Amino acid sequence: MLLPILTILLSAAAQIEARAFARNAVVIERGEASNTTYDYIIAGGGLAGLTLADRLTENLAVTVLVVEAGPFDQGEDAILVPGKYNPSAYFWFNSISPPQPGLLSQAFFVIMGKVVGGGSAINAMFMHRPAAEEMSSWETLGAKGWGFNDLLPYYKKSETFTPPDPTFAEQHNISYAASNHGSNGPIYTSYAAYDYPGGGNWWTAAMNLGQKKAVDINGGAAVGLFYFFRALNPFTGTRSYSKTGHYDRVIATRPNYHLLPSTLVSKVTFNGTRATGVEIMDPTTLVKTNAYAKKEVIVSAGGVHTPQILQLSGIGPKALLESLNIPVVVDLPGVGANFQDQPSLAIGYNFDNNLIPNGGSLADNATYLAEQQAIYDSTKKGALTMIATTGNQGLALSLQNATTNYQSIIAHAKAQNPADIYASGTHPDVLRGYAAQRAQQYAQLASKGSPVGSVFWNTGPETSIYMLKPLSRGTCNINSNDITASPVVDFRTLSDDTDLEFILALFNKNREIMQQPSIQILGPTETTPANGETDVEMLKLALRGAIQPSTAHQCCTTPMMKRKYGGVVDRKMLVYGTKGLSVVGVSMFPLTIGSAPSATLYAAAEKAADIIMKRNHT
Numbered sequence: 012m013l014l015p016i017l018t019i020l021l022s023a024a025a026q027i028e029a030r031a032f033a034r035n036a037v038v039i040e041r042g043e044a045s046n047t048t049y050d051y052i053i054a055g056g057g058l059a060g061l062t063l064a065d066r067l068t069e070n071l072a073v074t075v076l077v078v079e080a081g082p083f084d085q086g087e088d089a090i091l092v093p094g095k096y097n098p099s100a101y102f103w104f105n106s107i108s109p110p111q112p113g114l115l116s117q118a119f120f121v122i123m124g125k126v127v128g129g130g131s132a133i134n135a136m137f138m139h140r141p142a143a144e145e146m147s148s149w150e151t152l153g154a155k156g157w158g159f160n161d162l163l164p165y166y167k168k169s170e171t172f173t174p175p176d177p178t179f180a181e182q183h184n185i186s187y188a189a190s191n192h193g194s195n196g197p198i199y200t201s202y203a204a205y206d207y208p209g210g211g212n213w214w215t216a217a218m219n220l221g222q223k224k225a226v227d228i229n230g231g232a233a234v235g236l237f238y239f240f241r242a243l244n245p246f247t248g249t250r251s252y253s254k255t256g257h258y259d260r261v262i263a264t265r266p267n268y269h270l271l272p273s274t275l276v277s278k279v280t281f282n283g284t285r286a287t288g289v290e291i292m293d294p295t296t297l298v299k300t301n302a303y304a305k306k307e308v309i310v311s312a313g314g315v316h317t318p319q320i321l322q323l324s325g326i327g328p329k330a331l332l333e334s335l336n337i338p339v340v341v342d343l344p345g346v347g348a349n350f351q352d353q354p355s356l357a358i359g360y361n362f363d364n365n366l367i368p369n370g371g372s373l374a375d376n377a378t379y380l381a382e383q384q385a386i387y388d389s390t391k392k393g394a395l396t397m398i399a400t401t402g403n404q405g406l407a408l409s410l411q412n413a414t415t416n417y418q419s420i421i422a423h424a425k426a427q428n429p430a431d432i433y434a435s436g437t438h439p440d441v442l443r444g445y446a447a448q449r450a451q452q453y454a455q456l457a458s459k460g461s462p463v464g465s466v467f468w469n470t471g472p473e474t475s476i477y478m479l480k481p482l483s484r485g486t487c488n489i490n491s492n493d494i495t496a497s498p499v500v501d502f503r504t505l506s507d508d509t510d511l512e513f514i515l516a517l518f519n520k521n522r523e524i525m526q527q528p529s530i531q532i533l534g535p536t537e538t539t540p541a542n543g544e545t546d547v548e549m550l551k552l553a554l555r556g557a558i559q560p561s562t563a564h565q566c567c568t569t570p571m572m573k574r575k576y577g578g579v580v581d582r583k584m585l586v587y588g589t590k591g592l593s594v595v596g597v598s599m600f601p602l603t604i605g606s607a608p609s610a611t612l613y614a615a616a617e618k619a620a621d622i623i624m625k626r627n628h629t
């Protein structure tokens with residue numbers, strides 16, 4: 012899939028005759044951005060990029076260019092109608108990992124969105140927030156000012172929350188505090204007003220084991236039983252995402268907001284260490300031109316492509332850049348290190364007497380699908396408001412809640428040498444930061460308040476386990492100086508085998524739940540991947556063959572940490588050693604959070620917009 016390397020050098024040198032900014036616009040042609048000077052240029056029009064662009068252009072005197080690699084979606088059901096979810100038209104197709112030794116040497120496709128809206132256009136719409144204590148760990152690592160209470164006003168600013176019908180909420184154990192939510196923001200959030208009957212059986216089973224209902228899973232105490240919270244517009248029954256909230260909503264009144272789709276940012280340009288703009292490339296002709304930024308270039312290209320763009324621009328580990336003949340602007344060893352994702356595991360079941368309908372019915376019962384389609388068409392409600400194959404009930408578990416064996420698992424983690432887990436030759440700053448991260452993670456593992464993972468039964472054929480807080484670290488580095496070549500995503504899943512202990516604990520907790528009377532009456536038989544296997548070593552082998560390294564939550568590759576820890580951006584998102592260059596998006600997280608990233612990313616991008624506007628007086 013790699014395009015032939017073709018280098019077309021266009022002079023970015025001295026006397027550029029910058030063109031006047033055309034105040035018409037919106038979606039622009041490449042030629043129009045070429046040689047044009049903006050106040051801000053945002054590389055990547057995904058979740059964070061469009062959120063920023065919207066806020067920065069509220070002041071009509073400020074000009075912004077967003078360059079996005081992917082196209083606009085076509086408003087198709089596969090994107091907008093949750094029950095018709097099919098993201099595959101908008102993936103990046105050029106990225107396969109190297110074989111993963113921890114996963115029986117399998118290689119994996121790297122799932123990422125390439126479309127206006129980025130991951131928010133094709134994700135599974137879950138909008139859960141982390142535990143407050145996890146955000147305190149971020150602060151300790153260098154992200155001062157990014158604690159849960161600092162972000163709370165921005166979580167609220169980002170959303171229009173629609174409360175559930177009170178009777179439905181009571182019957183379905185939906186528990187939340189309205190004070191944690193906003194009523195006026197661009198992204199619609201809500202609870203699906205439809206539920207499968209088996210959800211209650213599962214909830215009862217978990218309660219039977221002593222698990223408790225979370226008072227508000229999104230209020231900073233993120234463990235316990237909960238009902239899924241989604242980026243669902245309850246009035247239209249459709250996905251709410253950065254394109255609808257931060258582009259469609261405002262674009263008619265923002266002649267100062269330019270978006271250039273289907274175009275690559277191939278690098279950031281510099282005068283010395285000051286970012287002056289970006290080089291942009293037509294992916295078909297490979298012709299490159301330049302656009303200029305008076306105030307800042309902001310890289311928002313996601314967890315994988317943000318470090319790629321920085322490295323191609325001369326910001327990254329010196330030895331790597333020199334090996335590819337890339338002139339070094341700043342030697343920053345942390346760019347592309349600290350890669351994290353959230354591995355997952357699907358467990359299959361057959362049932363003798365499952366309740367109908369269930370999370371498998373849309374797929375296996377055409378009558379039911381037709382019924383639900385009619386309900387959806389006329390009322391925008393029903394099963395099609397949920398991503399197909401998902402149920403509504405989840406359980407987020409602290410390690411202590413997952414297993415009585417937690418002390419020995421923590422002892423096993425502490426006995427590892429961090430330097431043995433990273434690839435050999437890792438820079439000492441990165442290892443120092445990793446040791447500091449592990450200290451935070453040990454404290455979280457010992458706490459009852461931090462989730463280590465979560466378990467969901469979809470009420471039909473599948474249970475999913477999410478390993479939210481791995482100790483393993485991967486890398487994401489370029490191996491070519493061609494922007495059209497994918498960076499190498501080496502997940503290094505289970506490089507710390509403590510992570511397998513976490514997954515095993517979650518797996519066993521799930522088995523306990525499925526053995527409770529309220530589930531046993533449905534007649535479950537565990538099928539894949541372990542077929543009821545109980546021998547621990549055999550089970551571990553089966554899990555290594557079945558664990559997916561990713562839930563497409565790739566992150567943390569340009570972390571907001573102290574520079575001596577291998578950090579890449581400071582607490583104001585500025586790239587160390589540069590001027591006029593910042594990073595906003597999932598790559599700036601220092602550590603994964605015990606939930607999915609989107610809700611926190613919307614909040615973080617809102618906060619970042621305030622910081623950027625303030626420092627530039629715009």
Ligand SMILES: Cc1cc2nc3c(=O)[nH]c(=O)nc-3n(C[C@H](O)[C@H](O)[C@H](O)COP(=O)(O)OP(=O)(O)OC[C@H]3O[C@@H](n4cnc5c(N)ncnc54)[C@H](O)[C@@H]3O)c2cc1C
Binds near residue numbers: 125137609
């Ligand atoms: C299939 C899938 C399911 C997911 N499910 C969930 C979920 O249920 N809940 C949740 O919270 N999170 C989920 N996520 C993750 C979440 O969507 C991402 O973490 C989030 O979108 C990251 O935001 P971002 O702005 O940092 O990057 P992105 O949203 O990925 O945006 C980055 C953008 O940059 C563009 N880009 C990359 N390189 C270049 C370049 N060189 N030039 C120009 N543009 C470029 C990309 O095309 C992309 O549009 C899911 C993601 C996927 C893919």
Ligand SMILES: *[C@@H]1O[C@H](CO)[C@@H](O)[C@H](O)[C@H]1NC(C)=O
Binds near residue numbers: 024025026282
């Ligand atoms: C680069 O920066 C220097 C110092 O700020 C300035 O004098 C010079 O004109 C700049 N060069 C270009 C090409 O903008």
Ligand SMILES: *[C@@H]1O[C@H](CO)[C@@H](O)[C@H](O)[C@H]1NC(C)=O
Binds near residue numbers: 027046
């Ligand atoms: C941009 O400027 C360069 C150098 O000044 C010039 O060669 C090129 O033709 C210009 N491109 C466009 C599209 O105006």
Ligand SMILES: *[C@@H]1O[C@H](CO)[C@@H](O)[C@H](O)[C@H]1NC(C)=O
Binds near residue numbers: 214
């Ligand atoms: C709600 O919780 C009660 C126990 O508190 C349980 O009996 C019931 O099945 C649950 N229902 C759902 C839909 O979760």
Ligand SMILES: *[C@@H]1O[C@H](CO)[C@@H](O)[C@H](O)[C@H]1NC(C)=O
Binds near residue numbers: 368
């Ligand atoms: C299929 O769905 C219809 C309509 O909801 C229902 O009556 C029927 O029992 C279902 N059949 C099966 C086999 O699930």
Ligand SMILES: *[C@@H]1O[C@H](CO)[C@@H](O)[C@H](O)[C@H]1NC(C)=O
Binds near residue numbers: 220234459
């Ligand atoms: C799980 O953790 C919560 C919160 O600390 C606690 O109240 C509950 O009793 C725990 N449940 C189990 C089964 O350990």
